[in-house]
Amino acid sequence: MHYKFTPHCNLTWWGYSRWGGISISQREELDWREVITEAEQIVGYPTSFLNLRWLFNDEIANTAIHLRKLVGTNHPLLKSAKNLLIGSKSNLQSVGLIVLLVSKAAGSEGHMKDLHDSGVLHSQRALAEIVEMKRTGHLIHKTMANLQEKEKYGDKFNDLLYGNKIVMLTGDYLLATCLQHLGGLRNNEVTELISTGLRDLVEGDFLGEHDVDNNPLPSRPKASNEMKGHYNWEDEDNLAKLGSNEYLGQGKDEWLLRTMLTSGSLLGKGCQGAMNLSKQKHLERDAYILGGHLAIIWQLYLDVKDFFTHPHSYSLVGAPVTLAIWEYPTVYSYIIEAKLEKKPIEYKQLYYAVRSTRAFEYLTKFLEEEMAAILKCSTKFPVEDARSAIQKMAVTIHSETIQYIE
Numbered sequence: 001m002h003y004k005f006t007p008h009c010n011l012t013w014w015g016y017s018r019w020g021g022i023s024i025s026q027r028e029e030l031d032w033r034e035v036i037t038e039a040e041q042i043v044g045y046p047t048s049f050l051n052l053r054w055l056f057n058d059e060i061a062n063t064a065i066h067l068r069k070l071v072g073t074n075h076p077l078l079k080s081a082k083n084l085l086i087g088s089k090s091n092l093q094s095v096g097l098i099v100l101l102v103s104k105a106a107g108s109e110g111h112m113k114d115l116h117d118s119g120v121l122h123s124q125r126a127l128a129e130i131v132e133m134k135r136t137g138h139l140i141h142k143t144m145a146n147l148q149e150k151e152k153y154g155d156k157f158n159d160l161l162y163g164n165k166i167v168m169l170t171g172d173y174l175l176a177t178c179l180q181h182l183g184g185l186r187n188n189e190v191t192e193l194i195s196t197g198l199r200d201l202v203e204g205d206f207l208g209e210h211d212v213d214n215n216p217l218p219s220r221p222k223a224s225n226e227m228k229g230h231y232n233w234e235d236e237d238n239l240a241k242l243g244s245n246e247y248l249g250q251g252k253d254e255w256l257l258r259t260m261l262t263s264g265s266l267l268g269k270g271c272q273g274a275m276n277l278s279k280q281k282h283l284e285r286d287a288y289i290l291g292g293h294l295a296i297i298w299q300l301y302l303d304v305k306d307f308f309t310h311p312h313s314y315s316l317v318g319a320p321v322t323l324a325i326w327e328y329p330t331v332y333s334y335i336i337e338a339k340l341e342k343k344p345i346e347y348k349q350l351y352y353a354v355r356s357t358r359a360f361e362y363l364t365k366f367l368e369e370e371m372a373a374i375l376k377c378s379t380k381f382p383v384e385d386a387r388s389a390i391q392k393m394a395v396t397i398h399s400e401t402i403q404y405i406e
Contacts, residue, residue, distance in 0.1 A: 035396050036094065039389040043100040044118025045125060067166065073156045075163040076143035094393075095267050096132030098294055100125065101390050103274040105381035106283050119383070123185055123277045130178050130185075130194065131270035135263075137174030138201050143167050146213050190273040196239055197266035203241075204261030208248055208317070216258075216317045217339075219248040221329040228253075233260050234289050238269065251326025252366070255319055256296070264295035283380065290377040290390075297370040297394055301401040304363065308404045311351045319366070321350070324359035331357065360405050371398050 040046050070078055103124040144167050145160045147153065153160055175198070182191050209217040228246040231253040236242065242265060243257040260268075268291035275284040303318035315321070316335065325332045334350045337343075374394045381387050 032396055032400075035389070035392050036097065039097055039101055039393065042118070042385050042389050043097070043104050043120055045100060045120070069159050070163045070166075073159045073163065075145055075160055077140070077145075077163050077167050080139060080143045095135050095270065096128040098267060098291065098390070098393070099128040099131055099270040099274055101386045101393075102271040102287050102290060102381065103128070103278065105378070105383045105386035105390060106275060106278065106280055106287070107381075107383050108278045119386075121278055123187075124274045126181060126185060127190065127194075127270060127273055127277060130181050131197075131266060131273075133174050134178045134194065134198055135201075135266060137171045137178065138198070140167055140174065141171035142205070148212075185277070187273075187277065190276050192239065193269040193273045193276070194266075197269040200242055200261045200265035204258060207245075207258055207261060208254075211339075211345075216315075217335060218317050218322055218325055218332070219254060221251065221325050221332055222249040231256050233257075233264070233292060238265065238272075238288060251323055252362075255317070255322045258317060259296055259299045260292060263299055264292040267295045268292040286377055286380045290374065290381075293370055293373045293377060294390070294394065297367065297374065297397055297401075300363065300367060300370065301397045304401050304404045307351070307354070312347045314347065314351070316345065319363055320354050320359050323362050323366075324354040324357040327359060327362070328357050364402070364405060367398055367401055371395070 067078070067081065100120055103120045104118065108119060108121050108124075144164050147157065147160055147164070150157055178194075182194055185191070207216065208219050211217055227250055228244065231243055231247045231250075233242065233256060242260055247253040247257045268288040271287035271291035272284045275281070275287045300319055303315060303320060306318055307314045307320045321331075325335075331350070331353050334346060334353065338345045371394060375391060378387050378390050381390075
């Protein structure tokens, strides 16, 4: 069974010879830190401190003191806390910066009273913080350790249990504070957008089947006569329920639905909300689509990196496995056997089975489609430096993904 990939637009990103000082045809690698630093200078705000400003208040700081108890327990919260402090490309942790860049790229004429020196409205900056913290709070909630088998953890059980309490308190505080700040924008349309973004995040956590540890599992691949049709997220009503469970088992469509729910929706709606705040209705849909495509290419990078750097524990719903199962349904037998016999997945064997398919050929085409879509969407935003910064972020992510595949 082969999956046909159709480009989102006729524009091929290889057609752009140079922009923003970058040679696209040669795919020059950009240093991620340099790209982020340049982007932060453009928006006039060190967004790498977005998390710190919210996390290091009295409420959270008092709780964080007790993180020392978790050292040596391998609680998932420790890794997330480290990523939050040092910053990385992991977990889409620059969503706030992307919202600010899209805000700047659109321009903010006629709003001088609320306009910051950088060209971003104060309300747009507040929205960027809200989106970043909503995502962060949700990610913290997902670091809950599974403690169903108490005897498995021995002396560390009580410390892990205490860590779960910190996870709940910290995540709840951040999400509650987000809602408070969201109300402070006094914009019902933006409140609805961001609230439905959180709804989509939660729905994404429960999409499809899960194993005993609550890790998501890919769906059984459908036969061609069972297919619903392709998932066109760009044209759907994003305030309503996204997609449908009928897309499960359809390879790329299932992966797109899962990605839009878990990251694309919130980022896209954050960018759309920024246009609403600057009263640029004509750019709202374009901003949502641009944000969605940036989330998609970012998730492709995360999935490919996870697959190659963690061959014994990668995501089973990541793009490599999902596309391999769609092309060769026999690959799904590794999932079926584990479910029927109630035994752990043979990750290493599945890894080589995925590598033997054409999944990475399809992934490369998928990456080119997303890069083309990002370039096409970003050209609709007039401010050059911010537009170029968005494109550089996408090129950096694309280049590193290709390096893993090659």
